[in-house]
Amino acid sequence: MTSTGALLRAERVTLGYGRRPVVHDVSLDIAEGGVGLIGESGSGKTTLARAFLGLLSPMSGTIRYGDRPLHKADMKAFRRDVQPVFQAEALDPRMRVGRSVAEALPRAARSRVGELLEQVGLDPALADRRPHQLSGGQRQRVVIARALAVGPRLLILDEPTSALDVTVQARILDLLASLETERLLITHNLAVVRRLCRTSHVLFAGRVVESGPTSELLSNPAHPYTRALRDAVPRLGGDPPEPKGATEAVPAATGCAFRLRCPLAAPVCERPPEPRDLAGRRVACHRAEDVLSS
Amino acid sequence: MTTDAQPLRRLLPRVPDRFAAFGAVLLAVVVLTALLAPWLAPYPLDEPRPLERLLPPSGAHWLGTDQVGRDVLTRILYGGRTSLFIAVAVLGVSAVTGVTLGVVAGYAGGWVRDVIMRVTDVFLAFPALLLSLALAIVLQPGVNTVILVIAVTWWPWYTRLAASVAASIATRPYVDAARCLGVPAPLIVVRHVLPNSLTPVLVQLSLDAGGVILTSAALSYLGLGAQEPTAEWGLMVQQGQTLFTTNWWVVTFPGLAILVTAFAFNVLGEGLRNALDPRRAVR
Numbered sequence: 267m268t269s270t271g272a273l274l275r276a277e278r279v280t281l282g283y284g285r286r287p288v289v290h291d292v293s294l295d296i297a298e299g300g301v302g303l304i305g306e307s308g309s310g311k312t313t314l315a316r317a318f319l320g321l322l323s324p325m326s327g328t329i330r331y332g333d334r335p336l337h338k339a340d341m342k343a344f345r346r347d348v349q350p351v352f353q354a355e356a357l358d359p360r361m362r363v364g365r366s367v368a369e370a371l372p373r374a375a376r377s378r379v380g381e382l383l384e385q386v387g388l389d390p391a392l393a394d395r396r397p398h399q400l401s402g403g404q405r406q407r408v409v410i411a412r413a414l415a416v417g418p419r420l421l422i423l424d425e426p427t428s429a430l431d432v433t434v435q436a437r438i439l440d441l442l443a444s445l446e447t448e449r450l451l452i453t454h455n456l457a458v459v460r461r462l463c464r465t466s467h468v469l470f471a472g473r474v475v476e477s478g479p480t481s482e483l484l485s486n487p488a489h490p491y492t493r494a495l496r497d498a499v500p501r502l503g504g505d506p507p508e509p510k511g512a513t514e515a516v517p518a519a520t521g522c523a524f525r526l527r528c529p530l531a532a533p534v535c536e537r538p539p540e541p542r543d544l545a546g547r548r549v550a551c552h553r554a555e556d557v558l559s560s
Numbered sequence: 561m562t563t564d565a566q567p568l569r570r571l572l573p574r575v576p577d578r579f580a581a582f583g584a585v586l587l588a589v590v591v592l593t594a595l596l597a598p599w600l601a602p603y604p605l606d607e608p609r610p611l612e613r614l615l616p617p618s619g620a621h622w623l624g625t626d627q628v629g630r631d632v633l634t635r636i637l638y639g640g641r642t643s644l645f646i647a648v649a650v651l652g653v654s655a656v657t658g659v660t661l662g663v664v665a666g667y668a669g670g671w672v673r674d675v676i677m678r679v680t681d682v683f684l685a686f687p688a689l690l691l692s693l694a695l696a697i698v699l700q701p702g703v704n705t706v707i708l709v710i711a712v713t714w715w716p717w718y719t720r721l722a723a724s725v726a727a728s729i730a731t732r733p734y735v736d737a738a739r740c741l742g743v744p745a746p747l748i749v750v751r752h753v754l755p756n757s758l759t760p761v762l763v764q765l766s767l768d769a770g771g772v773i774l775t776s777a778a779l780s781y782l783g784l785g786a787q788e789p790t791a792e793w794g795l796m797v798q799q800g801q802t803l804f805t806t807n808w809w810v811v812t813f814p815g816l817a818i819l820v821t822a823f824a825f826n827v828l829g830e831g832l833r834n835a836l837d838p839r840r841a842v843r
Contacts, residue, residue: 348740350733352736356734356737370741409737
């Protein structure tokens with residue numbers, strides 16, 4: 267899925283640590299309306315986010331910032347435009363939170379710390395506290411305030427609510443939804459991605475297996491992994507979710523990586539699936555039609 | 561925890577167990593007596609009294625006199641200054657050098673880490689005492705030589721420790737966040753990596769202090785460290801060794817001073833390690 271005018275774009279990007287690739291040949295745009303990266307732990311979401319933040323260089327392929335490859339871009343402008351929001355633990359435990367926020371500001375603008383804390387719904391007096399003296403929700407707001415300090419156009423949100431309880435999650439989501447920045451959201455929480463992202467990409471074993479409008483993906487998935495993710499969400503008052511297929515199986519080394527866990531796996535799945543357009547989304551599955559119709 | 565230990569705990573809230581508190585108090589006594597030696601010492605430091613040679617402990621000389629008639633208690637009090645100074649200087653030089661290199665290696669990674677760690681490995685490949693002895697033989701004996709030769713063998717341990725901690729800190733999200741804000745690498749190291757790497761180093765320093773005192777005593781004992789008329793515990797033991805069977809106090813009391821100080825440092829270090837590492841915490 268590519269479109270023109272995206273602030274950030276991955277073009278056939280392969281990423282890894284040392285010589286071991288963990289994200290394979292991924293192409294995607296950070297389009298308007300919020301983009302979600304969905305997948306289980308170890309699927310490569312955070313690795314991809316680190317590449318978009320310029321913290322990890324691709325083994326092959328290109329990350330583009332505007333019309334230039336990131337490694338040739340004006341990094342000062344990039345750092346102003348793109349900021350991360352990590353989990354609430356992303357504050358230096360020894361540093362007062364006001365100082366953590368001030369780190370993002372030029373010396374002359376450090377008086378803005380109180381204003382930024384207020385913007386995220388915190389009492390400016392909390393600036394003198396250390397992270398362990400704040401609640402998880404307050405810490406997450408400080409992390410957001412720090413990211414907002416430089417006036418970014420795009421926030422890369424890496425599991426911003428996963429360590430928070432449900433009521434605090436809701437308030438943080440309200441705050442994120444109210445911000446006027448673009449966002450790339452990395453999460454395994456489908457409710458969060460439904461709330462904040464118009465487009466989503468589902469990652470499995472370092473590959474994008476399905477991309478498209480979030481509402482379509484979650485209401486009528488075309489990949490068995492997307493469906494498994496959706497069906498694994500417990501519903502209040504309903505029966506507990508039933509695992510389908512071998513949920514703990516490792517990704518297959520050849521063919522479709524999901525086939526060892528896929529309840530619809532067939533001999534054809536021993537060949538790697540090519541991504542194709544189907545029913546308003548892009549999907550990499552030999553059995554996508556069967557998934558849609560089942 | 562019994563009630564009689566609670567005043568100690570109030571005095572030392574960061575030290576969770578009584579044993580460590582005892583070590584801290586013992587060390588404080590050693591440091592204070594060394595600092596206050598000019599006021600506490602009953603006799604002048606270097607005043608040989610040939611008529612009072614090798615007097616056993618008595619009311620006039622609580623710990624007896626040595627082979628030239630000097631008061632052993634006086635020399636132990638002043639000797640504490642030398643031994644503690646050597647410990648502080650060795651650990652200061654070693655920690656500053658080792659931690660600086662270690663933090664740079666841990667944060668930078670890649671070839672910078674490889675170069676620093678291989679040099680460190682070269683130093684670690686030599687047996688420490690043997691290297692110290694070899695250097696001490698080449699250089700002029702004295703307190704400065706002791707500090708130099710021990711520090712040469714001590715810094716690599718801090719480099720290794722700091723490098724491993726810094727490498728772990730460098731992957732924390734708050735360091736990534738600082739990178740994403742465009743904070744220059746040297747500032748990230750100074751603001752985030754160094755302060756968060758120091759806790760295990762401080763614990764190691766307190767554990768090592770006893771070892772440094774013992775090593776400096778060993779060098780002095782071999783005649784390669786402090787020289788007469790400097791008061792130093794290891795030197796006192798070396799000078800009194802032949803008298804042990806006939807005039808035991810000349811060698812026993814300085815030996816006890818070394819033992820007590822090394823013990824206090826070690827106990828305090830263990831306590832700090834337990835206090836700062838919840839997995840090893842005393843329950």
